[in-house]
Structure formats: C-alpha cells, structure tokens
Amino acid sequence: MKKKLIPLGIFVVLVVFLAIGLTRDPHEIPSPLIGKAAPMFTAPNLLEPSQQFSAKDMLGQVWLLNTWASWCVACRQEHPILVEFAKTKTLPIVGLDYKDQNAEGLKWLARFGNPYDHAITDKDGRIGIDFGVYGVPESFLIDKAGVIRYKQIGPVTEEALRDKIVPLIRELQK
Amino acid sequence: MKYWLALVLALQCALSSYAGEATPLAEDPVVEQRMISISEELRCLVCQNESLAGSRADLAQDLRRELRELIKANKTDAEIMDYMVSRYGDFVRYRPAVKPITWLLWFGPFLLLIGAIVMLVRMVRRNQRGAESPVLDAAQRKKAQSLLKDSETPS
Numbered sequence: 247m248k249k250k251l252i253p254l255g256i257f258v259v260l261v262v263f264l265a266i267g268l269t270r271d272p273h274e275i276p277s278p279l280i281g282k283a284a285p286m287f288t289a290p291n292l293l294e295p296s297q298q299f300s301a302k303d304m305l306g307q308v309w310l311l312n313t314w315a316s317w318c319v320a321c322r323q324e325h326p327i328l329v330e331f332a333k334t335k336t337l338p339i340v341g342l343d344y345k346d347q348n349a350e351g352l353k354w355l356a357r358f359g360n361p362y363d364h365a366i367t368d369k370d371g372r373i374g375i376d377f378g379v380y381g382v383p384e385s386f387l388i389d390k391a392g393v394i395r396y397k398q399i400g401p402v403t404e405e406a407l408r409d410k411i412v413p414l415i416r417e418l419q420k
Numbered sequence: 421m422k423y424w425l426a427l428v429l430a431l432q433c434a435l436s437s438y439a440g441e442a443t444p445l446a447e448d449p450v451v452e453q454r455m456i457s458i459s460e461e462l463r464c465l466v467c468q469n470e471s472l473a474g475s476r477a478d479l480a481q482d483l484r485r486e487l488r489e490l491i492k493a494n495k496t497d498a499e500i501m502d503y504m505v506s507r508y509g510d511f512v513r514y515r516p517a518v519k520p521i522t523w524l525l526w527f528g529p530f531l532l533l534i535g536a537i538v539m540l541v542r543m544v545r546r547n548q549r550g551a552e553s554p555v556l557d558a559a560q561r562k563k564a565q566s567l568l569k570d571s572e573t574p575s
Contacts (some may be wrong), residue, residue, distance in 0.1 A: 275465060278509040345478065345564035371482045380465035380479055 253305060277378050277397045284388045285376040286313075292343050292351050292365040299340070299366045302404070308418045309338045310384040310411075312362070312402070316350040317342070318382045324401035325358045331407060332361035337415055340364045344382050345371045387411060391420045448492075455487045458500055463512050471514070 282302060291297040312328060316319040332339055341362035343351040348367060355365060368374055377386060387396040396414055398406055456473050462483075464475035472480050472487075482506075490500050501513065510516040518526055555563065 272468065277508055277509050278506060345482075371479070372486075375482060375486060375507060378509070380508065 268287050273381070274399045275380070277394075277399075279378055279386075279394050280397060281392060284386065284394045285373070286392070287370060287373045289342065289366040289368060289373060292341075292348060292355075292367050295348065295367070299364050301392070304338070304340070305392050306390050307338060308390055308415055309388050311340050311342060311377070311388060313342045313344045313368075313377070313379050313382045313384050315346045315382050316354040317346065318344075320401045321383045324383050324403075325361070327402055327404055327407070328361040329359040331402075332363075336412065337419070338363040340366060342373060342375045343367045344379065345369065380400065387414060387418070403407070437564065451488055451491050454491050455484060458487055458491075458497060459484055461501075461514055462504055463514060465508055 286301045288298050290298045291299055313323070328339065339362050341360075341364070343365065344369065351365070351367065355362075371379075374382075377384075381400075383401050384400075385398040385402055386394050387398075389395050395418060396411065398411065402411070459472035460474075462472040464470045464472050464477055464480045466477035466479050467475055470477075470480075472483055486503075487500065490503060495503070504512050505517075510522060516522045516525070
C-alpha cells in the first residue's frame with residue numbers, strides 16, 4: 247500500500263512546484279543593488295537642460311527615483327498614481343526620463359501632470375544601466391545614506407504604495 | 421509604368437535592407453570579436469531566451485555599446501562580467517559563478533542522478549534476491565515434491 251503512494255507523492259510535489267512557478271513573474275529579476283549604495287550620477291534637468299541634477303544633493307533625505315519614458319505604455323498606467331502620491335508630499339520624487347526625446351518627455355508631463363520634484367533625463371540610457379534598469383517603469387527607494395532599499399519592478403501600484411513603499415518610507419525617515 | 425514602379429520599390433527594399441545590415445560593422449574587428457564572445461555568455465534581460473549577442477532589443481544594443489567601451493578601456497573578461505552581474509544579478513550570466521546561492525543550480529542535477537542510481541541499485545538487488553530463493557512453506561513444499569514425483573514416473 248505504502249509503495250503505491252510513492253508515485254502519487256512525487257506527483258503532488260511536482261504539482262506544488264509547478265503551481266508555485268506559475269505564480270511568479272519571470273520578468274521580475276531580483277536586483278543585486280538592494281542594500282548597496284546607489285550610483286552617484288548627475289543628469290541634466292528636463293525642464294531646464296542647462297541645470298544639472300546631482301544624486302549627491304539628495305543625501306540626507308529619503309527619496310524615490312522613478313524611471314519612465316514617453317514611449318512606455320505601462321508608465322501611463324502608473325503616472326496618475328504617482329501624481330496622486332506626490333500630492334501627499336511624503337518624499338521627494340525624482341523622475342528619470344529614460345531614453346527619450348526631451349520634447350516628447352515635456353509633452354507627456356504637460357499632458358498627464360508632473361509629480362516630480364526633479365525631472366531629469368537619461369538620453370543614452372547610461373544611468374539606467376548603472377541602476378540595472380531593464381524595462382521602464384522601475385522605481386528605487388533610496389535612504390538618507392544613499393543606499394537603495396527597495397526596487398519596484400514595473401508600475402508602482404496603489405497596493406504596492408500602501409503595503410510596502412509608504413511603510414518603508416516612514417521607517418527610513420525616522 | 422507599373423513595372424517600373426515595382427522595380428523601383430523592389431530596389432528600394434533591397435537597398436534599405438542592405439543599409440540596415442551594414443551598420444553593425446564595427447571599426448575595430450578585434451574589439452567586436454571579443455564583444456561577441458562575451459555577450460554570448462550573457463542573457464538579454466528583455467527577451468530572456470536570447471543572448472545579449474543575438475538580441476535586437478534596445479537595451480541589448482546599449483549594453484553591447486557599453487561592452488565595447490569596457491573592452492576599449494582594457495578591462496579583463498572577469499571585470500566585465502562583474503560589471504554586468506553587479507547591475508543585473510547572477511541571472512544575467514548563462515553560467516553563473518559557483519557560490520552557495522548557485523550550488524543547487526550547479527550540483528542539483530547530479531544529486532538527482534545519484535539519488536536515481538541508488539534507487540535503481542536497490543530495486544535491482546531486491547528483485548534478484550526475490551528470484552534466487554523463493555520461500556515455500558511446508559504445505560507448498562509437499563505439493564511441489566508430489567508434482568515432481570508424478571513427472572518422474574509417467575503413467
């Protein structure tokens with residue numbers, strides 16, 4: 247009797263493994279940068295290209311780096327949530343316009359609203375590469391010491407904000 | 421007239437595709453060769469079943485550009501791999517470094533193989549033992565003996 251149960255047991259284990267596999271998104275690759283210092287980059291401002299934004303200036307505060315682009319479809323879904331979130335003035339949000347034309351980026355902000363305290367550009371995608379960005383939108387929560395504490399792969403959702411990001415911000419801002 | 425138009429269009433197609441294929445020719449074939457051999461070891465994260473060498477994704481093109489620059493800056497292969505892994509994680513390599521977190525990946529298949537061999541050996545042994553000594557109780561033994569006797573003296 248026991249022996250007959252062995253194939254059934256193996257089958258159940260296999261099913262459990264496959265079922266867990268189905269719930270996971272293969273495009274969500276854990277970032278090795280979490281817990282590491284964020285790259286200290288400088289980038290031109292989107293609204294005033296003569297001005298340079300420096301990540302060093304953000305040391306001492308918790309901030310969110312959101313990568314987006316006017317050609318990015320999922321960003322359109324994320325944007326209203328960011329606009330609403332910016333109104334709460336929880337933390338400074340830096341928007342990195344990734345591999346985009348300035349004119350297109352400006353048009354997008356004029357049309358959908360500008361949630362960013364600093365809108366900056368990454369025309370050749372180098373800053374994105376340093377952050378390990380492989381598909382916008384991706385967002386990074388960076389603490390006072392300049393360490394990346396959390397990465398949102400894909401759009402920031404209301405649930406992610408409520409359940410993960412905002413509680414973590416509160417904790418980091420203490 | 422129609423034919424001429426068709427011919428012009430066909431020529432245009434041919435010319436544009438020619439131009440498209442000609443652009444990747446790099447100025448330095450040595451750099452290009454090394455870039456290709458490195459990028460074949462790397463996964464394109466956008467279309468995960470393609471290598472960085474073969475992918476047409478935008479990110480793959482950017483990363484090939486970065487690789488060319490790292491090669492021109494005289495970085496070693498190990499340094500270039502570190503550059504990629506520190507940004508995108510072990511998953512970016514088709515053959516990730518052997519370390520505790522990748523042990524299961526590297527040695528798991530051998531564990532399964534050893535397990536299967538052990539099970540096979542045990543099964544074969546059990547079957548052999550069964551075939552060598554069939555155990556008969558007294559009644560069965562008697563019956564067998566009587567059967568053998570019958571066959572010895574044909575009636």
